Amino acid sequence: MIFEGTAHKYGRDVDTDVIIPARYLNTHDPDELAAHCMEDIDGDFISRVRPGDIIVAEENFGCGSSREQAPVAIKAAGVSCVVATSFARIFYRNAINIGLPILVCPEAARETESGDLLRVDLEKGEVVNLTKSKSYQADRFPEFMQEIVAAGGLMNHVKKRKQSGGANA
Amino acid sequence: MTITEKILARACGKDEVRPGDFVNARLDLALANDITAPLAIKEFEAAGIEKVWDPKKVVLVCDHFVPNKDIKSAEQAKLVRDFARRQGLANFFDVGRMGIEHVILPEKGLVVSGDVVIGADSHTCTYGALGAFATGVGSTDLAAGMATGEVWLRVPETIRFNFEGEPGRFVTGKDYILYVIGMIGVDGALYEAMEFGGEAIRSLSMDGRFTICNMAIEAGGKSGIVEPDEATAEYCRGRALREPVMMKSDDGARYARVIDIDVSTIEPQVAKPHLPSNTVPASALADLKIDQVVIGSCTNGRIEDLRMAAEVLRGRKVHPDVRTLVFPGSQQVYKQAMKEGLIDVFIDAEVAVSTPTCGPCLGGHMGILAAGERCVSTTNRNFVGRMGHTESEVYLAGPYVAAATAIAGRVAVPEEVTA
Numbered sequence: 113m114i115f116e117g118t119a120h121k122y123g124r125d126v127d128t129d130v131i132i133p134a135r136y137l138n139t140h141d142p143d144e145l146a147a148h149c150m151e152d153i154d155g156d157f158i159s160r161v162r163p164g165d166i167i168v169a170e171e172n173f174g175c176g177s178s179r180e181q182a183p184v185a186i187k188a189a190g191v192s193c194v195v196a197t198s199f200a201r202i203f204y205r206n207a208i209n210i211g212l213p214i215l216v217c218p219e220a221a222r223e224t225e226s227g228d229l230l231r232v233d234l235e236k237g238e239v240v241n242l243t244k245s246k247s248y249q250a251d252r253f254p255e256f257m258q259e260i261v262a263a264g265g266l267m268n269h270v271k272k273r274k275q276s277g278g279a280n281a
Numbered sequence: 282m283t284i285t286e287k288i289l290a291r292a293c294g295k296d297e298v299r300p301g302d303f304v305n306a307r308l309d310l311a312l313a314n315d316i317t318a319p320l321a322i323k324e325f326e327a328a329g330i331e332k333v334w335d336p337k338k339v340v341l342v343c344d345h346f347v348p349n350k351d352i353k354s355a356e357q358a359k360l361v362r363d364f365a366r367r368q369g370l371a372n373f374f375d376v377g378r379m380g381i382e383h384v385i386l387p388e389k390g391l392v393v394s395g396d397v398v399i400g401a402d403s404h405t406c407t408y409g410a411l412g413a414f415a416t417g418v419g420s421t422d423l424a425a426g427m428a429t430g431e432v433w434l435r436v437p438e439t440i441r442f443n444f445e446g447e448p449g450r451f452v453t454g455k456d457y458i459l460y461v462i463g464m465i466g467v468d469g470a471l472y473e474a475m476e477f478g479g480e481a482i483r484s485l486s487m488d489g490r491f492t493i494c495n496m497a498i499e500a501g502g503k504s505g506i507v508e509p510d511e512a513t514a515e516y517c518r519g520r521a522l523r524e525p526v527m528m529k530s531d532d533g534a535r536y537a538r539v540i541d542i543d544v545s546t547i548e549p550q551v552a553k554p555h556l557p558s559n560t561v562p563a564s565a566l567a568d569l570k571i572d573q574v575v576i577g578s579c580t581n582g583r584i585e586d587l588r589m590a591a592e593v594l595r596g597r598k599v600h601p602d603v604r605t606l607v608f609p610g611s612q613q614v615y616k617q618a619m620k621e622g623l624i625d626v627f628i629d630a631e632v633a634v635s636t637p638t639c640g641p642c643l644g645g646h647m648g649i650l651a652a653g654e655r656c657v658s659t660t661n662r663n664f665v666g667r668m669g670h671t672e673s674e675v676y677l678a679g680p681y682v683a684a685a686t687a688i689a690g691r692v693a694v695p696e697e698v699t700a
Binding site: 134265 | 303316317319320323324325327328329345346350351353354357400401402403405417418419420421422424425428429433435467468471472498501503556643644645662664665666667671
């Protein structure tokens with residue numbers, strides 16, 4: 113899968129409260145959540161973001177609350193993937209589980225600026241900054257997680273394992 | 282092996298596991314609340330799964346936006362209520378019987394030493410205080426757990442924290458953990474288990490230990506844990522619904538890091554906006570005017586916390602410009618506080634006492650802040666907009682500092698208002 117889009121750059125410790133404030137957690141509808149995505153850190157985000165755009169951030173993206181509504185809101189806002197120096201662990205799991213592509217790529221995260229045009233090749237784990245003509249190699253997912261991604265998310269993976277008798281059914 | 286490695290090895294039927302291994306661990310409990318369960322239920326049902334793996338081991342608690350705060354919240358809570366009834370869940374807790382999830386699960390003996398627990402709530406790490414492995418997950422992980430009774434985990438490295446020395450008069454578990462987060466940062470323990478030990482931990486009550494493990498996530502930790510001892514055994518006696526399995530780290534256990542802390546040097550701490558790692562001694566903020574004080578939450582809503590607050594508030598009144606709110610963490614905590622006369626102390630001090638709810642901690646309801654307002658809170662997060670307007674501010678502290686602040690109308694330590 114290859115994505116091309118404009119970067120929206122943030123700093124470190126972007127928490128899930130600013131990705132989707134709790135006052136909007138009285139719904140789990142993806143489109144309603146998307147309408148408030150990044151509202152408390154970047155009020156204009158939702159009016160600027162275009163389908164395929166890429167969020168780039170520094171360390172510890174998605175820290176704080178376990179709310180899966182955070183990656184759901186990002187995905188429903190049309191964001192194709194998130195590139196960061198590092199991710200908080202619950203956000204990392206949630207993104208993989210719901211099929212929001214994420215890449216750990218410290219160099220790309222550090223050097224990218226808002227407005228840069230990026231191309232991401234998910235299979236190769238390659239991030240290319242077309243504006244700056246630079247390419248970067250992201251970390252590969254551990255094999256165990258690649259299985260989940262290949263199955264199309266965690267629930268499909270579970271269904272497959274239940275069918276083959278692999279889990280306590 | 283560390284205690285964390287031993288618990289995970291046992292849960293996946295192996296003699297040994299090492300950090301970095303991927304394991305499928307058997308679950309002893311899977312938890313969700315009224316905010317995270319609706320998404321989990323949607324995923325569970327969309328996958329065509331009819332029955333949860335064990336109706337005694339799936340626990341649902343309506344605690345965040347209940348008593349229903351608005352129509353949408355009511356609709357979401359109803360989804361959870363209907364699912365719980367349809368599935369015949371033995372442990373479904375709703376208004377009147379509920380408390381804050383991480384207060385009531387240990388209190389009711391649903392989590393015991395040696396357990397593996399996942400919860401669709403980041404503060405699930407609280408149960409590590411019992412010597413269990415407990416970690417927060419998202420709704421889809423929880424849905425998979427409800428379906429299979431298993432969770433995939435990467436065995437974490439462990440950081441060992443040794444707390445030694447004699448703490449000051451008003452220094453609590455909250456001050457220990459805020460101090461640690463200030464030291465290592467909000468991603469200082471990313472993906473790692475935080476093992477808390479040493480004489481100063483062994484001499485802490487279970488309530489103090491719950492507070493410490495509760496905030497492991499604020500350092501990015503996967504879990505927090507305290508090795509079980511006599512205090513743990515005493516806590517489990519008479520309430521544990523299963524036989525606790527008490528494990529300890531081996532003498533030769535491998536740690537990613539060992540950090541020694543002398544608690545005699547720790548002053549009461551406050552974490553300034555907008556990160557829990559932004560800590561300073563409370564005494565450094567003495568001129569900061571405060572509009573609201575919140576005492577409660579899964580971090581500090583237990584009986585010992587209310588006793589500390591009442592100790593400072595007894596016979597005094599809160600500052601006329603400060604709205605002070607107390608949230609007992611459970612019905613049992615509420616009742617015990619009544620028995621001990623703590624509720625009288627609060628009401629006489631002109632403090633509002635509420636039914637248990639997570640409400641204000643996450644800016645849900647019952648204590649939302651306006652632009653420019655400041656709150657000292659015994660909760661666990663002070664992110665931008667966490668408790669209301671993005672231009673409001675949350676300062677995290679323990680119950681002693683919170684109560685003293687309520688009286689002084691500015692950040693204060695107990696000595697200043699009780700002298």
